[in-house]
Amino acid sequence: MTNSNLTTKAEEILKAAKFNCTKAQVLLLKELLISDKPLSREELIQHMGQKCPDTVTVYRILERFCERGLVHKVYLQSRAWKYELGHNCTTKQCHPHFTCSDCGETFCLTGSSLPLIKDLKKGFVIHRQQVNIDGLCPACS
Ligand SMILES: [Zn+2]
Numbered sequence: 001m002t003n004s005n006l007t008t009k010a011e012e013i014l015k016a017a018k019f020n021c022t023k024a025q026v027l028l029l030k031e032l033l034i035s036d037k038p039l040s041r042e043e044l045i046q047h048m049g050q051k052c053p054d055t056v057t058v059y060r061i062l063e064r065f066c067e068r069g070l071v072h073k074v075y076l077q078s079r080a081w082k083y084e085l086g087h088n089c090t091t092k093q094c095h096p097h098f099t100c101s102d103c104g105e106t107f108c109l110t111g112s113s114l115p116l117i118k119d120l121k122k123g124f125v126i127h128r129q130q131v132n133i134d135g136l137c138p139a140c141s
């Protein structure tokens with residue numbers, strides 16, 4: 001995808017989710033669009049490089065995106081929140097993630113899904129099921 005196509009795509013997504021197409025929001029969304037795995041705030045900032053808005057702005061945008069479900073927060077073995085677009089998830093569950101215990105690489109298992117948890121004790125309210133699988137990736141196994 002060319003850079004201008006990517007910008008158009010990012011603007012479409014923002015408009016559909018009723019966000020303004022500010023420069024910072026478009027830039028951040030573009031990074032999430034081209035990434036095939038969830039990114040931490042630090043990684044996002046690093047990828048945006050010189051054009052990156054200040055960190056407070058990045059945090060605020062991510063928060064807003066997450067509040068409206070445009071972006072999903074993923075918690076992986078890295079013990080830090082990572083962020084990715086929610087468009088490969090359903091309202092009930094995120095696609096599973098696979099983290100390699102050898103190289104530490106994380107893979108999005110888009111297209112794979114697991115049955116939703118059953119027989120949950122009374123009182124628990126599920127927002128979204130997220131599953132993280134631990135193992136060896138093709139390169140390490
Ligand atoms: Zn998700």
Ligand SMILES: [Zn+2]
Nearest residue numbers: 100103137140
């Ligand atoms: Zn690996």
Ligand SMILES: [Zn+2]
Nearest residue numbers: 037038084108
């Ligand atoms: Zn993912």
